[in-house]
Amino acid sequence: MEIRARNRVRELTAALSVLSLAAVFGAVLGAIPSSVLPRAPAAVLDAIPHVNAVLSTLAIVTILLGVRFIRRGQVKRHRAMMLTTLGLFVAFLVLYLYRIIFRGAAEFPGPETIYQFVYLPILAVHIVLAIVCIPLLYYVVLLAVTRPIDAIYETSHRAVGRIAASLWLISFFLGDVVYAMLYVVY
Template structure:
């Protein structure tokens, strides 16, 4: 029996999500041995948060542009913007996980009240939305990549895509706020 990704989009998206999230949690929880990772100079590690804030801002722009273009029927531009957004997300995540795997999470050094009532809730929402976005992004990406353009509007791509884009925008925005709290304000 022949199986094609086109016929198994939810299953493939689920499998890719499990693999991706296992890598994310493995790096974040220190399960990936540091000896397996190349060691970058300290200055490279120190600029990763700033670079990731820039990447997040660019991703917000490309997601917004992709949303704008699809509403205007400009499919090629929408596709280019959303693929750019996915690449930006992958670069962001790679850099973030590399830094966290080598150095651990950055501690919040601001006041305890700000940590408890602002920083931790914002961070929790940011992380939760980022986790939720992973399977949604795989799903809409696989739908878009396995079907002719004229078939995509008849799939769940438009509906799930709107949800994914909204959550993605909020997650990237909160990521910038977390960056500002960790590295600029405190």
């Protein structure tokens, strides 16, 4: 299985990206009916943005640690941090989509000028980066998990991983800014 997957990283990346983006857009556009999911109590739905802010902040820390470890040549620690980040992202995304399905997108409670000239541009960049990151992340993860560590150096994992980690880091940070504007500042 690993050898077949190793030879099909691009195809697997494309398939997983399409499935993931279909789930995201399906939830955001209301194509996934809430009746197909068990409904959590209101308190749980209310807590999701706060839990996701914590997950996002932890992901920022694990990305930075992963970068630090790989720069020091600590490959196993790097791998652990990046897989932890992936787990945090998956948890974040599942919770986010679950809340979107039941509650829709949060409305900005602040002034209209801040909404138009600060909040929306930040949100737009966050969303675009999150979408761009999905195939990049699948690609570098699939390269890493389908090969022995020594063989990873023969792939584009390092180059694509630098881009993916940078964009992922910015996206998580901007997500925290969006959270602060929705739930703390206003």
